[in-house]
Amino acid sequence: MPTVSVENYLKAILHLQDGDGDRVSTTAVAEKVGATPASTSAMMTRLGDRGWVEHERYYGVRLTEKGQRLAMDILRRHRLWERFLVDHLGFEWDQVHEIAEELEHVDSVELTNRLDAFLGFPKLDPHGDAIPGPNGRFRSVAARTLLAEAPRNLDLVVVGVVDGGDAFLRHLGVLGIELGSRLTVIERHAFDGSLVVRFDNSEEQQLLAPGVCERLWVDQSNPSPVIVFPESESPN
Amino acid sequence: MPTVSVENYLKAILHLQDGDGDRVSTTAVAEKVGATPASTSAMMTRLGDRGWVEHERYYGVRLTEKGQRLAMDILRRHRLWERFLVDHLGFEWDQVHEIAEELEHVDSVELTNRLDAFLGFPKLDPHGDAIPGPNGRFRSVAARTLLAEAPRNLDLVVVGVVDGGDAFLRHLGVLGIELGSRLTVIERHAFDGSLVVRFDNSEEQQLLAPGVCERLWVDQSNPSPVIVFPESESPN
DNA sequence: TTTAATTTTTAGCCTTGTCTAAAAATAAAT
DNA sequence: ATTTATTTTTAGACAAGGCTAAAAATTAAA
Incomplete structure (x- = not known):
């Protein structure tokens, strides 16, 4: 409409x-x-x-509620198409935005849900941003994700480290990161996967090197608006 | 534009x-x-x-030349998307037109060519209509196609039969079909694959039963406007 | 707190694409 | 050969979106 x-x-x-x-x-x-x-x-x-x-x-x-729902559907289509373009047509992640910008306006629930299924119900687009489900909400991110793979703009909490070696843990100490630290991914640098994050409610943003992001387990600290993709709405 | x-x-x-x-x-x-x-x-x-x-x-x-080219590009996109919807998203052939009608307006040469490659450079859409190549012309149909699989609106000539049994050949005689007969597919009935064809320059249209269409080899009788898909324009 | 700067809205105009009703041109029929 | 019917175009309006320039409201500054 x-x-x-x-x-x-x-x-x-x-x-x-x-x-x-x-x-x-x-x-x-x-x-x-x-x-x-x-x-x-x-x-x-x-x-x-x-x-x-x-x-x-x-x-x-x-x-409004209705407007939000519409916008989330557009975002859903945009990000699903980006996945398709990268995963199946061999585009690079930085070439797909413009095309997805057009595809997102093709408005068919059937099409969108089938595309979703075809792609294997992906949670993240090629830029690491979360893909809304057919209910217009972001899907639950798997408990314990690597920070390197977490979507942006979610409230996260550090729940573990991959490499428990002394050197790494000491480095975390220097950075002021510990179990239970709360943070949000602001930006993901495509070049090397380093992340711009904001800790807790602090105003300042901070850069985390790829080596760090790949060794930190995080989980969502704010599960309230997250609803797992319901079976009944799944196509096929 | x-x-x-x-x-x-x-x-x-x-x-x-x-x-x-x-x-x-x-x-x-x-x-x-x-x-x-x-x-x-x-x-x-x-x-x-x-x-x-x-x-x-x-x-x-x-x-005009320019207009024809534009229109053929639209047709190309439409039919490629129909193939995609049927082959990869599991739509039925009769559900895809409306959606393809929207997708066809997404105008990106890169996208179209990559989609084409992804689909394996198909020659026909799910309805049996020819898909234009990236040069804006219909691709050469493989020499000797089954009439049952030939696209519509091409000048065809009967070049052989699959089953040379007496009964079938006699039946062809009754229908007035022989080697060298020229015809065009007007319509394809989805129900059973029977074809409405027009012979030679005759005004009258005629129905051919599926059993006949599946046993006749045809070729294009008018190769002039057909250009084989050039390597250089192929993506990847 | 009054002035200055910024932001938002209004006013007026344009283009694309659509419609209905009427006029003009072409085609058909007596 | 005229009248009749059909097709096409013109005229005039309207809605969606967009722009520029000017007015109004809000925010910041002196």
Whole structure:
């Protein structure tokens, strides 16, 4: 039902909201979609009229339940297609965004679910970002993931180390990391897999070298919004 | 470059022209795309302005070289996606048209060529219609195809029979079919694979039962516009 | 707290694609 | 050869999205 343009706005808002449920400014959305604030303002009104965002004049927008669901579906399609492009068509991870940007607008639940099954119900896209399930929520990440493979923007807790050697544990001490440390992956550098993370509620971001990320087991520390992909919604 | 709407018009015109290079009427196009003749008339003018059709006022349109190429690319994408949906996502042949109708508008040469390779450079879509190659022309059909597997709308010639038993040959005689008979497949009935064909330049169409179609070897009788898929344009 | 800077919205215009109703051209039929 | 029927185009409107320039509201600064 929503047009391509509308879908792009919804996606942008979801991206800018990103966990925190606070409002997103018109200008921020405008920059994200590459339109002028004027055009965006008009669009925000339209999205509000259709019940996809709450729009408080002069104070930005926030996705409604319905809007959030729509946006998550778009994100789901985007990331599934990225997986397809990389896993089956041999694209590199950095060539797929643009194409997935088009494919994501093909709106067929049947298609999406079958593609999902074809890909083996992947949890992460080629950039390491989580893929929403058919219920519009992120799938549960396997308990104990390597930090190197954890999706971004999830609250994580360090639950173990792969290599318990003295040198590594001492290094962790220097970094201020211990069992129970809480962190979130902000960014993943494609070049070497090093991660930009933020610990606990600290404001500062920190870089973790690949060698560290590959030796840390993490788990989600905030399981509340996570629902395991229900059988009944699975295709086939 | 062309919009989705424009692509749909080009596709409709290609479909209506269908081999014969004569002009297509505004009303016919309108019906095909599901628009009014008025809207279509306006669109024909726009297509003419952009050099995709020759538009003779009151006498319909004909695709230009450029327009034909665009339309063939759309058809290529459509039919490749149909193959993908059936071969890899487990759709039935009669469920894929609508979805392919959307996928065909994702315009990326890289994507299309890689998909083509992934599918094994198929010659026919799930309905038995020929898939254009990356050069915008139909690929050469393998010399000697079973009539049952030949694409529609090609000039074919009967070059052999599979089962040379007396009964079958006598039956061919009754049907007026012999070596060298020229025919074109008009329609393929999905139910049992029986074909509606037109012999030579005869106006009347004729139904051929599956048992006959599966025992006749045919070849293209008009190889002029057929160019074998060139290596250089193949991906990977 | 009043002025300055920034952000958001409004106003007005444009393009694409669509429609209906009416006019013009072509084709068919008497 | 005219009238009748059909097809195509034009005219005029509308909705979605987009832009620029200007006005209004909010935030920051002096």
